[in-house]
Amino acid sequence: MNATAIDTFEFESPEQEKIFHGLTKELRCPKCQNQNISDSNAELAKDLRNKTYELVKEGKTHDQVIDYMVARFGNFVRYDPPITPATIFLWLGPLLFIVFGFLVLYRQAKHKSSKDDELDSDEEARLKDILKQEIK
Known part of the structure; x- marks a missing residue:
């Protein structure tokens, strides 16, 4: 069962909803390691979906939300991490x-x-x- 079917989020605009759904598909669940936060049923993924929702509702852009998550979880939280000297x-x-x-x-x-x-x-x-x- 898909976790997002249980979560209900209301947005002020279709653009916010599009950003949110894009982010939840792009961000990896740190606990599951091979699922995005949209598909994961883990509590951590639920918390990340909620935090992503909060940030989008605050008007944060796609890049600002990604930066926020990377600052807390490192590049591992991204399915497509950038090439850096460390990686x-x-x-x-x-x-x-x-x-x-x-x-x-x-x-x-x-x-x-x-x-x-x-x-x-x-x-x-x-x-x-x-x-x-x-x-x-």
């Missing part, structure tokens, strides 16, 4: 990990293929014996 590794880390993995695999494959082309002295002697037997 750059989180954004680029998976890509760097994949590139590093491919480089390791490439080096191992290259090293193995060069080893496969070379025969050690025992293998070379055995090959010469086999070739001599074939010629006879």
